[in-house]
Amino acid sequence: MGILVLLGGAALLKGGLYIGKHEGDTLHLMQIVFRMADGQLPHLDFMTPIGALAFWPIALLVEAGLGVGMAILWSQVIVAAVFLPIVVWVASSRLSPNTALLFGAVVMVLLLALVHGEAQRSVSISMHYNRLAWAAAFVAILAALIPPVHPRSGLVDGVIIGLMMVIMVMIKVTYFAAFALPVVVALLLTEQRRALGWAVLTGAFAALVITAFVGFDFWLAYLGDLATVAGSEIRAAPGDPLTAIMGAPAYIGGSLLAVAGVILLRQARVDTGGLVLLLLLPGFIYVTYQNFGNDPQWLILLAVLLLALRPGADKVMRNGFGWPLREALAVTAAMALALSAPSFFNLAYSPLRHFKLDTADYTPLLPRGGVHSDLHSTKLRVERVFARVALDGPGTMLERTRPPEDDTALPRFRGETFDHCSVELGLPSVMDAIVRDLEEAGLAAGKSLFAADIFSSHWLFGDLEPMQGGAPWYYGGLPGWADADYLLIPLCPVVPDVQARILSQIEEQGAEDLVEIRRTPLYILYSKG
Template structure:
């Protein structure tokens, strides 16, 4: 599932394995630690498929000691095993969550970030039974927060303020100091490895994505996740946990869970599928802080009875996702390879397989509301006509391209375009696509474009380093093609057609020098 995302992942992994740095050599909002564990296995001779599995095991091994210590010092009995087991499942699963059973590794960084978040949030949500070892706690928190910032910064932005409030509320001053020093030490090491420009480039990529008009929301709107009907039951259950633990005398813990309401919603909103992965952590906190109110009643029920109701709502809301995550490695192990084919076209990368029918079947979406169709514009007015005209995709020479977008068959399209480029004498050339992605080098004798974004987020990059620009006649994303060409024109680029096929138009680009309005042909 999500083979387009898997192609994008393979692109950034293989480019990183070649020695390129994310943000510096190519644009991506993903942190370096979402890529490095996989890329580390490529030079050892593993294909992308095996490298992904080995990276998952590596991440689980690295996270396990911190998860075990956090659970052993704060939880009891079966809750220790439940917490550690679920953290490891988040590291090792082969689906992003949800209730769709098809394997998908393209959102692995969300699972890894949740695994790290579980550990550091448990550390501040539940106080340890024995005297606190603030040095060790601070080291774990500092490493965890640094990992979040370098996997997917969404988690760091969401959870760091709550962790800071927790440390202040509990007066764990030394732990806070150690966490800050640890985080700065990680930043210093990365600066020595990648150079100071890394941080500015990372910030620039994040700003580009945050302000992009191309990047669609990964699911429901933030307001819907915060308080919409689809999330009402699980969100009210979280509020119920807050009330119950505070009535049980755990005032700090209840306050911190309440402060996590918006951060939880924000992370869920930012993740594809809007999967509320915080449910298991909240349940573990509820069971650990279970109210023993005796005969105390709240709206007619004892506190322990309310706790059962809340636990039932949380368990029912999260069961499908948890079951899917737990079973995904088992399903993958027993999945027959019949009817599958390699996702990538490189000879050394034949160990990542995808469903043949989904990859081969090329289908296109073509709108039928244009002026050439009788059904078009029955109630159109001048303002609407103007708006529609502005959406047209126009080549540098003024030609208007027909609206079209692919629906599946992305591998076939990339392989066909790469093969066609080779046949027409462009082997070894660096070709950038005016599309959502265009990793032609993964499917033929072509070069990756240094500086280009493996996934287009709304900022033209790589044109100066590319030999040619390829404009698909039916792109993966018509919105991306339109935005790419529009932004290219605004930046002062022009282009000349050198080849036209039924699949694409190949163009040679030229940068305009503003000072003298002269052309600087590459």
């Protein structure tokens, strides 16, 4: 409760959301929220692999009239308040008081933080859904692996576990796929069979209720979006390779600690704990691999589980090296806490950093956002436009240093090759300038455009309309192309490789009917004839 009041209050009292990075991700979030607030459904009306529940609380508040910045902050506080009695129920019935407080603090911090993790201090709402999914996974795993001290019917525990699994499905299926089997095995081995039954019934009932509201096609469309992303060469895994997440210098310490925890639990004859932890480890690694930043936030849960599963103080058990196993597990937990400390403390005091920042350095992300002007980013990142450009093109005196394969990877369209340029800072200003120019030319009102780039967020900045079936973040294919009125080719995109892929696919489908209707230093616009 103290953390909820402190961190939630610090966030809300600022009066708006002030981010320090990830403007493109934030525009992606705003697109989805605004479309849902307008009555559209993810997967059916637009493409995204992220589940509806990740955005639904924010969209409800936006629909009720809040600015998107305050809606994001209030949604986190409301979700944390909903989680609070659940966390108290699960932790107090299974853990010692100190371990229960640690677990409760971890879950509340995950829900109320204003950064996705890692150790970079800038405030960011990007990937907020990962934090929520981790919180649900932590509750489900703890409730399944650590049985209550006093046996009971299993009804409440089963409902809680079932709801947590539904939350994972409806936020990011990766978490459900990674942890469903270990949770089921843990419930069986700890003889919480009634809880397992209630969990299955809860999940089935939730699925029926959701289907009643959105229809069966929703699930098919959801699976289709997931399949598209899984097969995407662009965003299938936004970080280090899977082998690196297991054994690279930044991660091998955590992996070895988890293995050590399994061995020590087995030596302490905590066979169920050791087996389930072994089953959890591949899921921990895979989810970390799937999440941007590859932040192993499971390490702090590992510490809680090892502390909770230790033999009692009255049981003096030693392994073959003579180590007292209760103390050995405590040391392993302490090491896991130490490894997780940079990320956890970054999460924990991000709302306090947000409260103390100087708003004079910030400007609205949407310059004509009206009530939604309560979401700000730093002036440097919004108003200054920096780009990465190639200096070894023709006529630069550096032509001989340019590898020949670079030219073959450049974006091309209808016989025209675009030199390498990518926006580094100032993406909102670039999009705003393009939309204002389209409006002045009388080309924007009621029209939708397909941008040959990773983002098609231009409609947030003016009179344009979103594409039916479009993708707020590009993962592959041509989502929304059939509904678009225009093709927009930014001459300095965010990701040139994505632009090259999109233009190639459009030409493969046939670009003969496209008519160039406007060319400026920032973009080329084609009408679909």
